Structures are given as C-alpha cells and as structure tokens.
Amino acid sequence: MVIACHVPLWVHGTPIFQYVGFCVARSPIPGNAKASTSGTSKESGSHVFCFICHELTTNNHPSRDSIGKNLQKLKSMVRLRHLSVLLMLCVLGVFSANSGLIAKTFESNGISYVEEDIANQTVSVTKHRNAGSKYSGLVNIPASVEYDGKTYTVVGIDNEAFRGQVELTSVVFPKTLEFIGYKAFLGASNLKTVAFSSSGVLTEIGAQAFKSCRYLSNINLPNSLKTIGEYAFEDCEALKTIKWGNSLETIGKAAFKGCGNLESDLIIPNSVKSIGELCFMNCVNIKRAAIGSSVEIIGADAFLQCTALEDVSLPESLKEIGYEAFRGCWNLPSIEIPDSVTKMGYGAFRYCVSLSDVKLGESLKEIEGWTFEQTAIRKIDIPNSVTTIGAYSFIECVDLQEVNFGLGLEAIYDSAFLGCVSITNIDLPESLKTIGSLVFAKCENLQFVTIPSSVYDISDRAFAFCPNIMGVYNLARTPQNIYNREVFYQSGIDGHVVVHVYVDLYDLYTTTIGWYDIGTDYLCGIEIVADIENASVESIVFAEDPIYCKIGEQKKPNVAIYPLNASNKELQWISSDESVLYVDMYSGDIIGLEEGEAFLTATATDGSNVSASVKVIVTDEAGIGDVMIDRPTETVIYDLYGRRLNRLQRGINIVNGKKVYVK
Incomplete structure (x- = not known):
C-alpha cells in the first residue's frame, strides 16, 4: 500500500x-x-x-x-x-x-523572498504573495534580510519576480546576487536603470530576463558574469551602451535582438566563445563590430539586417559562421574570412549589396547556397580547400568579373553564377566533376569557357542565355554526359556555339548521343571544331605544400597540369616511405599510416617524364600550414594548338595556364 x-x-x-x-x-x-x-x-x-x-x-x-x-x-x-x-x-x-526543512516565503520591507538553501540561509526575491501588489519607483534589493530571528543572504532574483511591474523604474542589485531568473523583469516597460555591483558574484542572467524593458538605456555588466540567456535584452529599444564584463563566455540566442539604438561601436570581449543566433538582429545603429579573440561560433542570423554595419573584424579563433549571419548588411563593403573558418552557412552574406571585396579562408570546405547572392563582389578567389559551390551562391552578382577556381573544386551546383553579367571568361579547374543546371546561365557577356577533362556531367541549360559566347574549349577526351540538348540554349552568336575539341576527336563528338543532339537543334546549336592540338605535359603543380594527413585519413591531393591542353593528363604516384604514407599508384589517393614525413611524387605517363614532388606530414591531428600554389615563375605562352610562343599574338593566348584575349 x-x-x-x-x-x-x-x-x-x-x-x-x-x-x-x-x-x-x-x-x-x-x-x-x-x-x-x-x-x-x-x-x-x-x-x-x-x-x-x-x-x-x-x-x-x-x-x-x-x-x-x-x-x-x-x-x-x-x-x-x-x-x-x-x-x-x-x-x-x-x-x-x-x-522540518520546508522552504518558506516571507516579506521584508515590501519585498517578497523565498528560501533557496535552507542550510546556508540563502534566499531569492520572488513574486509578491499578494497578486495585486506592485513595485514602483526605485527598488533597492539588500544583500541580506532578517526574518524569524535568522539572517538570510540574498543570492537571486526568482523567475518572473518582477514580471509586468510597469511602475518599476530602477533596481539596485546587491553584490551577493548570483543569478537573475527566467523572465525576471519581462515587460517592466518603464524600467530605466539597473545597477550591478562591480565586485559582485553574478554569473547568469536568465532567458528573457529584461525583455521589452523599452526605456533601459545603459547596462554595466559585472566581471563575474558568464552567461547572458536567450532573449535576455530583446527589444530594449532605448539601450545604447553595454559595458561588458571580462568573464563573459556565452551571449545567448536573440539576446540583444531589436536593440535599435545600440552603440555604433560593438566590441565583443575576448572571453566570449559563442554568439547566439539572432543575437544582434535588427540592431540598425551598429557600424563597427570587433569580435573577440576567443569566439568560435557566430550563430545564424546573428547580425541579420544590421543595415548600418560598415566594418567587421573576425578573429582567428572563429570556426563557424551560421546561416544568414550577415544577411542584409547593406553598407558592409568588405570581409576577410579567417583561415580557421571551416563552415559558412547558407546565405551568410546574402543581400549585402555593397560587399565588393571578399577574401575567403584557406580552410573553408564549402560555399553553401545563396552565400553571396546579390552582392557587389568584383573578384573572388575560391580556396583550394573548397570542394563544392552551392546552388545560387553568387546568383545575380552583376559586378563579378573574375572567378579563380581552386584546385580542389569538385562540383558547382544549380544556378551558382546565374545572372553574373560581367563575367567574360571561365576557366574551370581540373578537379571539377559536375556542372549543375543553369550554373552560368544569363552570363550575358561570357565569351570563353574552358571545360577540363575531369568533368563528366553537364546539366541542362548550364550555359543557357549567354549570347556572346565565342568559344568553348572542351579538353575531355571522353565526351561528357549531357542530360538534354539545352546545355547552350539560346547562347552564342545567332544561337550558335563553337565547341573546340582535340584534333582526333571530331568523329567521337559528332556521333555521341547528347552532343550529336545539341548539334542538330536550332535553338541550342553547336559546331564541333577539332582544332586543339595534342600537347605534352610540361609542369605539374600541387595545390598544397606541404600536405597534412591524419593517421588513417584518406585524401586525394589536388594538382594542376600545364599546359591546359595537355592531351594525356594521367599520372603515376609514388610514396618515398610506404610505412608512413600509402598511395594508390593510379588514383593518387593517400592514407596516413603512422606519424612521420614522406615525399609524394606524381609523374606524367604521356612519355614526357615530367614529375613533381610534395612533402606529406602524417600526424595524429591534421595540421594547418601555409597553403601555397606554386605558380610558374616565368611567363609561359601557348596558342590554342598547344604551340609555345615567344610573345602574345592576336586572338586567344594561354598565359601561365589562363586564357588571355588580345584584340
């Protein structure tokens, strides 16, 4: 029972x-x-x-x-x-x-208290026992109170203790205060000042603690404070200045969302490790944001629509920028992403219409969808670490003129560069495998495209509505998969695109399903011209030097092979120490076996015997070194037939691996 x-x-x-x-x-x-x-x-x-x-x-x-x-x-x-x-x-x-250890509630000098720790005689301020009771004007919360012959230490403000107290204007907190609870002052709409003890022990301000305190103008946070909870100061419309403590670690979700008068210079202290999502959303007065040196995560929408933001300084500690973190920061002209950042969420800088200068870090793995949609970027260098460019990443970046693709890029997804009307030349890297639909559609001034031998899929309308294409240089010896005949839909002069292939591949391209269909379509017509000479390999360049590899990790080194029209780009791979580094002879895939160093050598198999080597460092943890691209030190010029030239000539030249057009 x-x-x-x-x-x-x-x-x-x-x-x-x-x-x-x-x-x-x-x-x-x-x-x-x-x-x-x-x-x-x-x-x-x-x-x-x-x-x-x-x-x-x-x-x-x-x-x-x-x-x-x-x-x-x-x-x-x-x-x-x-x-x-x-x-x-x-x-x-x-x-x-x-x-007899049952928590008591009592009242002293008009303030209600409840026991927190009976043994240690601590209390927190709680709601009035009489629901109709109100606080007005200044409330000075004492460090201790006496009741029933005992002295209690005041350590907290209980959940909702002052919620809706619209006549409350000022609060003085004692130095003994340790926490402020959930919704403690929510809706205390006439609260103007809060005074924290500079020598206090406050560690946490709870969620929504001061939300909608619309007249609160200044806060001086104590050095003891570690956490500001979610929505803690949301919609404090008059809040202008914040004096941060030096122990603060976490600024919660939407903590200062809608604080439209917040100071123009926002300096996040070095102790902070994370900035929550929506944290400073719609803080339309912030002009400069200096992010502290310990911040690792900037949450989603953290600075969404901070329309006055002109300068952002990101620390080397930063690892992740959340989705749409800086969306709609209209006045932001430039941004430098540290090498420590491995992830940027989708739309991170979407609609930053003044953003013209962008430097991406060398550890970034992916440019997610909509990241730079409708920005003013003029030039972008894609790091070698990036393997994918997401859908709509640079859509309608009408000022974008130059894109330098990294040697690790494997896929460009749908509409990534759609409507980038200022691009004139596209040189896709040898690592690329997939081109999505509409990727370069409506690039109205695009004239020349180089498609490397590594590409095996080209989706529908990838180069549609590009009326000024003068030539497409297809370096694949095996025709790519074409999913429908509209790859070049309404592109080229008079709807006609010239596709250049190797001299010995005319019959192959004109009889292959897909390419043959394009050639017979009126609106998507192409002409196959077999005029690219078979050239020998002259140089092999590694994208990383040295390469870092964990024990047990498998990775594929990225290389560039020059000239671009080298007809046989197959390589053979060798490790100098197979006890440290395993390498597949044909694919080049490497696996770290034990700590140490080994040299990885790639040799051309076209009979030229050209080779290149790079140091591989195998560690328990992958290191990040200086990533370098070994560009040729001399100017090397070829024509489209692979013949080496002494000087530039009229028409298209290949200069150090890039096409240069001379009128």
Whole structure:
C-alpha cells in the first residue's frame, strides 16, 4: 500500500512536486520503532512499515550506507516500475518532513523572498504573495534580510519576480546576487536603470530576463558574469551602451535582438566563445563590430539586417559562421574570412549589396547556397580547400568579373553564377566533376569557357542565355554526359556555339548521343571544331605544400597540369616511405599510416617524364600550414594548338595556364 506525504520541495522559489513520501505495507515494525511522518496504517492485521522511514525516524543522522542497504531490501520486496525514482522521492519527502526543512516565503520591507538553501540561509526575491501588489519607483534589493530571528543572504532574483511591474523604474542589485531568473523583469516597460555591483558574484542572467524593458538605456555588466540567456535584452529599444564584463563566455540566442539604438561601436570581449543566433538582429545603429579573440561560433542570423554595419573584424579563433549571419548588411563593403573558418552557412552574406571585396579562408570546405547572392563582389578567389559551390551562391552578382577556381573544386551546383553579367571568361579547374543546371546561365557577356577533362556531367541549360559566347574549349577526351540538348540554349552568336575539341576527336563528338543532339537543334546549336592540338605535359603543380594527413585519413591531393591542353593528363604516384604514407599508384589517393614525413611524387605517363614532388606530414591531428600554389615563375605562352610562343599574338593566348584575349 502506498501512502503519500505532502512535502513541498522548492527550486529557485518554485515548488516542483509535493506528494513524494510513501510507505509500503509488508511486515510488523521491528522492535519498538514507530511509524514515520509518512503515516501508519493497518491492512489485514499488518502494520505499515517502510525501511527508509524507520531509519530516518529512529536516527537523526542516518548514514548513506544504512539507507542504501534498506533501499536494496525494499527493491527486493516490491516490483514496481520506476521504483528507484519513487524511492528517492520517499527519502527526500520523509527527510524534509522529519527535519522540518520546508522552504518558506516571507516579506521584508515590501519585498517578497523565498528560501533557496535552507542550510546556508540563502534566499531569492520572488513574486509578491499578494497578486495585486506592485513595485514602483526605485527598488533597492539588500544583500541580506532578517526574518524569524535568522539572517538570510540574498543570492537571486526568482523567475518572473518582477514580471509586468510597469511602475518599476530602477533596481539596485546587491553584490551577493548570483543569478537573475527566467523572465525576471519581462515587460517592466518603464524600467530605466539597473545597477550591478562591480565586485559582485553574478554569473547568469536568465532567458528573457529584461525583455521589452523599452526605456533601459545603459547596462554595466559585472566581471563575474558568464552567461547572458536567450532573449535576455530583446527589444530594449532605448539601450545604447553595454559595458561588458571580462568573464563573459556565452551571449545567448536573440539576446540583444531589436536593440535599435545600440552603440555604433560593438566590441565583443575576448572571453566570449559563442554568439547566439539572432543575437544582434535588427540592431540598425551598429557600424563597427570587433569580435573577440576567443569566439568560435557566430550563430545564424546573428547580425541579420544590421543595415548600418560598415566594418567587421573576425578573429582567428572563429570556426563557424551560421546561416544568414550577415544577411542584409547593406553598407558592409568588405570581409576577410579567417583561415580557421571551416563552415559558412547558407546565405551568410546574402543581400549585402555593397560587399565588393571578399577574401575567403584557406580552410573553408564549402560555399553553401545563396552565400553571396546579390552582392557587389568584383573578384573572388575560391580556396583550394573548397570542394563544392552551392546552388545560387553568387546568383545575380552583376559586378563579378573574375572567378579563380581552386584546385580542389569538385562540383558547382544549380544556378551558382546565374545572372553574373560581367563575367567574360571561365576557366574551370581540373578537379571539377559536375556542372549543375543553369550554373552560368544569363552570363550575358561570357565569351570563353574552358571545360577540363575531369568533368563528366553537364546539366541542362548550364550555359543557357549567354549570347556572346565565342568559344568553348572542351579538353575531355571522353565526351561528357549531357542530360538534354539545352546545355547552350539560346547562347552564342545567332544561337550558335563553337565547341573546340582535340584534333582526333571530331568523329567521337559528332556521333555521341547528347552532343550529336545539341548539334542538330536550332535553338541550342553547336559546331564541333577539332582544332586543339595534342600537347605534352610540361609542369605539374600541387595545390598544397606541404600536405597534412591524419593517421588513417584518406585524401586525394589536388594538382594542376600545364599546359591546359595537355592531351594525356594521367599520372603515376609514388610514396618515398610506404610505412608512413600509402598511395594508390593510379588514383593518387593517400592514407596516413603512422606519424612521420614522406615525399609524394606524381609523374606524367604521356612519355614526357615530367614529375613533381610534395612533402606529406602524417600526424595524429591534421595540421594547418601555409597553403601555397606554386605558380610558374616565368611567363609561359601557348596558342590554342598547344604551340609555345615567344610573345602574345592576336586572338586567344594561354598565359601561365589562363586564357588571355588580345584584340
């Protein structure tokens, strides 16, 4: 038989459960033990007995061991789901009732308090017991209060303690304060000043603590503060200045969202590790943001629509920029992404219409969708670390003239550069495998395109509506997969695109399904011209030097092979120490085997015997070194037939691997 015991338990002034104690009818009470405060009863002539209650009522200070033994006895007697939880509640309930340790609420000088820690005599400010009571004007919360002959230390502001107190204008907090609870001052719409003790011990401001305190203008946070909770100061429309403490670590989600008058110079302290999503959204007065040297994450929408933002300084500690973090920062002209950043969420700088100068870090893995949509970027260098460019990444960047693709790029997804009307030349890297649909559509001034031999998929309308294309140089010896005939839909002069292929591949391209279909379509017509000479390899360039590899990690080194029209770009790979570094002879894939260094050598198989080597460092953890691209030190010029030239000539020239057009 279970009998409940009415014992309230309190956490930060809030009762979390009440009916917790219980007893189980089993056997007569041994010896002269009396029934506990959990109650007694008779059932079929048996006395109610609870081992735990017996222990607590016959021993003022029962040992943990004796209680534990009796818990095991009781478990063996009763089969009850969640018994362990109920037994613990029994212990708490009986112990509280037996010792008289029940949280009290009381009032002193017009302020209501509730006991926090009975043994240490601490209290927190709580709601008025009388629902109609109001605070007005200045409230000075003392460091200690006396009640019933005892002195209590004030350590907290309870959840919703001052919620909706519209006549409250000022609050002075004691240095003993440790926490401010959830919604503590929510809607105290006339609160103008809050005074924290500079030598205080406050560590946490809870979620929505000061939300919608519309007249709060200045806050000086103590050095002890570690956490600002979610929405803590949201919509504090008059808030102008924040003096940050030097121990702050976390600024929660939307903590200062909608603080439209926040100071123009925002300096996040070096102690902060994360800036929550929506944190400074719609803070339209911020002009400069200096992010502290320990920040690792800037959350999604953190600076969304900070329309006055002109300067952002990002630290080398930063690892992740959340999606749409700086979306709609109209006046931001430039941004430098540190090498430490590995992830930028989609739309991170979307609609930053003044953003013209961008430097991407060398550890970035992916440019996600919409990242730079409708920005004013003029030139972008894609790092070798980037493997994918997401859909719509640079859509309608109408000022973009030059794109330098990194040697690690494998896929460009749908509409990535759609509407980039200022691009005139596209040289795709040898690492690229997939070109999505509409990737370069409506690039109205695009004239020349080089498609490397590595590409095997070209999706529909990839180069559609590009009326000024003068030539496409397709360096693939095996025709790519074409999913429909509209790859060059309404492109080229008079809807006609000239595709250049190797001299010995005319028949292959004109009879391959897909390419043949394009050639017969009026609106998507192409002409295959087999005029690219078969050239030999002259140089091999590694994208990284040195290469870092973890033990057990598999990766593929990225290389560039010059000239671009080298007809056979197959390489053979060798490791100088196969106990440290394994390499697949044909694919070039490497695997770190043990800590150490080895040289990786790639050799052309076209008979030229050209080779290049790079140091590979195998470690327990992947290191980040200086990533370098070994460009040719001399100017090397070829024509489109692979013949080396002494000087530039009229028409298209290949200069150090890039096409140059001379009128």
